[in-house]
């Protein structure tokens with residue numbers, strides 16, 4: 259009897275994880291190519307190279323140079339009990355955004371992070387409400403008021419580097435993440451909380467520490483099998499320590515939020531105005547603060563920190579890296595920046611070469627390679643492809659950003675392409691998506707660009723950049739491509 263039960267269990271596992279996904283895989287393969295674990299399929303080489311070389315740029319180039327994009331509109335792979343479809347064709351991508359009501363966020367792999375900042379808004383109405391509430395705080399005109407403070411944070415950081423008199427082997431990603439972390443605190447709370455610490459860590463460090471712990475747990479076998487329940491229960495000492503740290507930290511932040519709200523409320527009652535530009539002060543002035551509870555505010559604050567810190571510092575740091583690899587780009591940028599004396603957000607947004615360089619980093623190696631996975635909640639079509647309920651769908655932005663049909667010489671870093679009107683004209687609107695598109699596009703894109711321009715402007719004014727001769731960039735495949743070993747750049751004072 260026991261053998262029959264074991265056989266039945268094994269067969270049902272085999273069916274769920276192998277037979278069913280394989281039949282789905284076969285069905286979708288005719289629209290593109292793909293790989294199936296245990297590894298086979300045309301795209302398996304992509305994965306094998308990734309494991310062997312650990313360099314996602316190497317395996318990406320190797321694979322994408324060989325495929326014919328016009329015949330391969332998707333890349334399909336098995337994912338748990340279903341399949342995942344990566345869209346790499348702009349027309350399919352356009353339809354995906356137009357039919358966004360057919361998708362929810364896929365929670366399984368992300369659920370450990372949702373423990374930190376609460377679950378995603380699945381309800382479209384709630385999400386629309388969130389966007390409506392926060393949109394005024396992220397429009398360019400409002401954010402311009404923060405630019406002098408962002409410049410001050412950047413200059414302080416550069417001055418402390420100059421005072422330390424150590425310009426060797428600097429990682430510009432880590433360097434700028436201290437600025438971008440403070441900017442998120444500033445834009446939300448109106449204060450960088452420089453003097454506060456939690457368990458002897460500055461607040462951005464404490465947050466990054468928790469995020470790293472939670473992301474690390476997501477690679478554990480127990481997590482892969484059982485999801486966040488496995489880590490949350492705290493059966494193991496290290497899980498319990500992270501859980502305690504996180505809860506204590508959230509309570510600490512809740513108190514800070516409450517205190518800040520009280521301070522701004524008082525200022526508003528007494529003067530009819532709040533001097534500091536930030537989300538909290540805006541919400542008090544426009545009355546939104548009474549429509550949102552403290553736990554939701556905390557959730558959004560943590561969300562913004564997660565979405566806005568490493569992404570922007572990655573953009574800045576990788577731009578500096580590409581300047582070390584392209585001397586003429588560095589020189590051209592210096593010339594433009596040296597001639598400019600107006601450092602306001604608006605003036606910087608009008609520097610053509612600075613903006614073309616940022617745009618090119620976002621195309622070439624943007625921090626948003628793909629989206630968080632979506633799961634189809636009902637059957638529907640993307641063009642001629644029938645998407646079944648339960649199938650996971652994502653947009654592989656990097657693939658369209660490097661598609662030779664839309665970009666000449668796509669694997670070359672070349673800011674000039676954005677100033678060349680011929681290349682610009684040929685663009686299909688869904689071939690440039692560093693901040694995604696549609697209802698869930700990046701709400702913080704203006705903030706990210708304002709910050710990137712200010713930080714790069716100050717850094718380029720002060721330094722020449724040279725890579726350490728022994729350093730070789732290997733891009734690790736994480737949420738976004740990250741250097742496996744921290745960048746080692748010599749900042750030469752100008």
Ligand code: HEM
Pocket residue numbers: 389561562563565566567569570573624625626628629630631692693694697698699700701702703705706
């Ligand atoms: C270079 C920097 C940045 C890049 C490349 C970037 C990219 C993206 C992308 C691709 C998405 C869509 C994700 C998806 O749909 O799965 C997104 C969403 C989001 N981003 Fe950014 N981001 C950046 C900076 C920021 C900053 C500074 C903030 C500040 C608050 C921010 C806040 C958000 C939020 C809250 C969402 C979710 C929006 C929603 O669901 O409605 N991001 N970002």
